[in-house]
Amino acid sequence: MPRDSLTGTRIRERRSIAGLRQADLARQIGISASYLNLIEHNRRRIGGKLLIDIARVLGVEPSMLTEGAEAALIATLREAAADAGAVAAETDRADELAGRFPGWAEVLALLHRRVASLERTVETLSDRLTHDPHLAASLHEVLSTAAAIRSTASILAETDEIDPEWRTRFHRNLNNDSRRLAESSKALVGYLDDNDAGEVQRGVPREEAEAFFAAQGYHFPGLETGEQSPDDLVRAAPELGGRAARHIAREFLQQYTEDALALPLDRFAAALDRLGPDPGALGAELGADLPAILRRIAAMPERILPGGAGLVIADASGSILFRKVLTGFALPRFGAPCPLWPLFLALSRPLVPVRRKVTQLGRGTAHFDCLAISWPQRATAFTEDPLYNTAMLILPLRADEAEAGTFLRVGSSCRVCPRLRCHARREPSILREEF
Amino acid sequence: MSNRHVLLIEDEPNIIEAIRFLLTREGWKVEAHSNGADAVEVVRHLRPDLVILDMMLPGKSGMDILRELRAIADLANLPVLMLTARGQMRDRDMAEKAGVSRFMTKPFSNAEVVTAVRDLVAQASRP
Numbered sequence: 001m002p003r004d005s006l007t008g009t010r011i012r013e014r015r016s017i018a019g020l021r022q023a024d025l026a027r028q029i030g031i032s033a034s035y036l037n038l039i040e041h042n043r044r045r046i047g048g049k050l051l052i053d054i055a056r057v058l059g060v061e062p063s064m065l066t067e068g069a070e071a072a073l074i075a076t077l078r079e080a081a082a083d084a085g086a087v088a089a090e091t092d093r094a095d096e097l098a099g100r101f102p103g104w105a106e107v108l109a110l111l112h113r114r115v116a117s118l119e120r121t122v123e124t125l126s127d128r129l130t131h132d133p134h135l136a137a138s139l140h141e142v143l144s145t146a147a148a149i150r151s152t153a154s155i156l157a158e159t160d161e162i163d164p165e166w167r168t169r170f171h172r173n174l175n176n177d178s179r180r181l182a183e184s185s186k187a188l189v190g191y192l193d194d195n196d197a198g199e200v201q202r203g204v205p206r207e208e209a210e211a212f213f214a215a216q217g218y219h220f221p222g223l224e225t226g227e228q229s230p231d232d233l234v235r236a237a238p239e240l241g242g243r244a245a246r247h248i249a250r251e252f253l254q255q256y257t258e259d260a261l262a263l264p265l266d267r268f269a270a271a272l273d274r275l276g277p278d279p280g281a282l283g284a285e286l287g288a289d290l291p292a293i294l295r296r297i298a299a300m301p302e303r304i305l306p307g308g309a310g311l312v313i314a315d316a317s318g319s320i321l322f323r324k325v326l327t328g329f330a331l332p333r334f335g336a337p338c339p340l341w342p343l344f345l346a347l348s349r350p351l352v353p354v355r356r357k358v359t360q361l362g363r364g365t366a367h368f369d370c371l372a373i374s375w376p377q378r379a380t381a382f383t384e385d386p387l388y389n390t391a392m393l394i395l396p397l398r399a400d401e402a403e404a405g406t407f408l409r410v411g412s413s414c415r416v417c418p419r420l421r422c423h424a425r426r427e428p429s430i431l432r433e434e435f
Numbered sequence: 436m437s438n439r440h441v442l443l444i445e446d447e448p449n450i451i452e453a454i455r456f457l458l459t460r461e462g463w464k465v466e467a468h469s470n471g472a473d474a475v476e477v478v479r480h481l482r483p484d485l486v487i488l489d490m491m492l493p494g495k496s497g498m499d500i501l502r503e504l505r506a507i508a509d510l511a512n513l514p515v516l517m518l519t520a521r522g523q524m525r526d527r528d529m530a531e532k533a534g535v536s537r538f539m540t541k542p543f544s545n546a547e548v549v550t551a552v553r554d555l556v557a558q559a560s561r562p
Contacts, residue, residue: 143520
């Protein structure tokens, strides 16, 4: 069906979006509902004043009804059909699809563009591995040197009687080649680390950002005093080489700045000195919400909070958004953490503080005080469901505090947890044969 | 035995030295050449019984040299053992299409090289 004959379909679509009944629209433009019905089913041509009246009532430009979907959208749909190859699609009816279901057509086109973009990324990566002349030359250098070393070392190890002159020569070669291998390996690693041509060969962006926070001790005096902005710090950090890592760092530092403004260092340090790292008491004293207090405690340097504090922030999927390690409490670098952490219990009780004394298995007998709370990421409207984040402050327990009470036994992650018969286990531990 | 002549086209001097030692010990005459640009001419001139050919060479790639050798009528069946740091299936396929006799990735074992040289020359000598 040609595009210009789909005006009626578009009118029906727009009327539906506007929440108007056929009879209502017909009455407002002064025609009968049955005539409008014929128009909407493309059985009557429409133009002139009637089209303008309908467009006015529906709040759209008349051209939106006559021209419908953009040509580019239709072209993308045809392209998607062609790329699908064996799948039989009614390519001659792409206009109709775009006209009758513009939303779905846009979704399809969007997915097609996304697939194309991902394919380009994969090709670039593959191409880079195959054809990057520097990478190929570096790998060749490393492997050729390794081949020379292996071959020479085998000769020396496996030949019982070898001419002294040859032996001396091979020893010298081994020495030279091993030095060369060390240098070429270092150069290769340096190239992979430093090259900014793409971020895919880098480490995980969140790890890059975490390394930056850790190097600063998770405390940023320039942000405390307002002398520096998050952008200043990110710009001055060459180790944040990837765009994604810079974005993550900037977001965190922005939150840090807001917390520092709401809870200035001197005032917070004085309250901490008087009340100790008690988030409830600090929140009541300083009039701040608990998530901000948890973040602020974790941002205190050792001179203000001896013993330090760990902090983990996750989203509702359990993905770790931020982690500050406290010695003795293992936070997994990869994979999901132990679901028994109070961090996740807090997710099931939004805005209710959760506090547990915790022993982490597999790491000796250290005990911790874990305080967690989950909160909506932003003020939610009635029209959208809230998305929760959850945070857990990890404080070390003194020996006398660790003597009494019930301790929650948790792990780091299932893979390295020695606990037997755990109802929360997702996969066998590499430390024990289970199941 | 007359057919005991190997030409090693390789730009890594210590690999040349090691392979020369291994094959010489086994009674082979080994000559080495390090530049890809004139490698085909050297093969035509020396007429070895087998060529050990590195994939990445200055001047011309081992793959191009192999293709040129296969295009010369009386060198079309010359045994060629290709050494490469690139072990990808695609490279292996390309080398096989170009007519390689054996494909070996670096780092290789000495015994592997010696056995391959012995086997390839023996196969080529059979009527």
